Amino acid sequence: MPEDIAGILKNNGIGILPTDTLYGLVGSVYSQVAVERIYEIKKRDENKSPIILIFSVEELKDFGVELTETAKKFTEKYWPGKVSIIFNFHNEKLSYVDKNNSGTLAFRLPDKKDLIELLRQTGPLIAPSANVQGMTPAKNIAEAKKYFGNTIDFYSDGGELISEPSTLVKINKDSIEVLREGAVKIL
Numbered sequence: 258m259p260e261d262i263a264g265i266l267k268n269n270g271i272g273i274l275p276t277d278t279l280y281g282l283v284g285s286v287y288s289q290v291a292v293e294r295i296y297e298i299k300k301r302d303e304n305k306s307p308i309i310l311i312f313s314v315e316e317l318k319d320f321g322v323e324l325t326e327t328a329k330k331f332t333e334k335y336w337p338g339k340v341s342i343i344f345n346f347h348n349e350k351l352s353y354v355d356k357n358n359s360g361t362l363a364f365r366l367p368d369k370k371d372l373i374e375l376l377r378q379t380g381p382l383i384a385p386s387a388n389v390q391g392m393t394p395a396k397n398i399a400e401a402k403k404y405f406g407n408t409i410d411f412y413s414d415g416g417e418l419i420s421e422p423s424t425l426v427k428i429n430k431d432s433i434e435v436l437r438e439g440a441v442k443i444l
Contacts, residue, residue, distance in 0.1 A: 263378040265410050271295055273387045273401045274375075275415025276310065277367040278339050278423050278440055279394045280401055281384035282409070283310070289353045292383055296356070298408045300390050304357040307383035308341045308423070309364050312376035317364065319381075321347030327431045337368035339420070339440035343427040354383065365423055386422065394422070 265272065269291050271284040282299055284291030286309050296303065311317065314332055317324065322344045324332070332342065341363045346355070355362060365384075367373065376382065386394040387401045395401035398414045424439035435443050 262411060262413060263375060266291075266375075266379045266382065269294075270410040271298075272409050272411035272413065273395070273398065273405065274372070274411075274413035275369075275418055276372060276384060277337075277369040278420045279418055280387035280396075280398075280415070281310070281382075282387045282405070283382045283384045285379060286351065286354055286381040286383050292354055295383060295385065298405060299385060299388070301385060302390060305385075306354065306356045306359065306362055307385045309354070309362055310372070310376055310382045310384045311364055311366055312373050314366065316381060317344065319348070320344075320351065320362065320364075322364075325428070325430055327433065328428045331426075331428060331433060332366070335441065335443075336366040337373070338366070339368070339423045340443070341365040341423040341425050343425070343436070361427070363425065 266285050269288045271291050271294050273280050274283055282295055284295050343361050343363045345360055346362050388394045389404050395404060396419055397417050398412050401412060421440040424441045424443060425437035427434045427436055
């Protein structure tokens with residue numbers, strides 16, 4: 258990844274980078290400016306909250322997420338990996354990320370070494386797929402550039418990425434509900 262990506266992301270910047278599933282359109286979860294820019298250029302439905310990439314389970318505490326025993330066991334089994342988990346969260350300062358005011362956000366601890374290192378430097382990143390809503394996610398930088406051109410601050414080329422999206426699950430106390438089958442089959 259280009260050297261200056263962390264600095265760009267810490268200063269309200271947004272860009273395209275490879276995740277452990279697809280290319281993501283990323284920005285700092287702590288920057289309302291970046292979050293709003295992503296929603297605008299992606300033409301993303303305001304009722305869809307983004308997936309947030311984190312570098313450790315401990316970061317969930319910053320969002321007021323309290324892990325039940327069921328959630329602890331689940332995260333130990335499936336993280337890091339291609340599973341996004343919706344948790345209830347409690348952090349007034351980040352209410353602008355909860356676009357549909359549901360009190361829930363989806364998180365993923367990716368299984369990609371250089372991405373984890375970037376997340377250590379930047380903190381959590383929102384990371385919806387790199388496409389305009391309703392279009393096919395970009396498989397490479399050329400496709401991403403067709404969608405976004407010069408409306409973003411950087412592109413990080415990871416070659417051709419062909420993967421299913423992350424599996425999306427919701428954990429409520431002791432129940433686990435699969436909302437979207439994806440790259441990982443939940444047993």
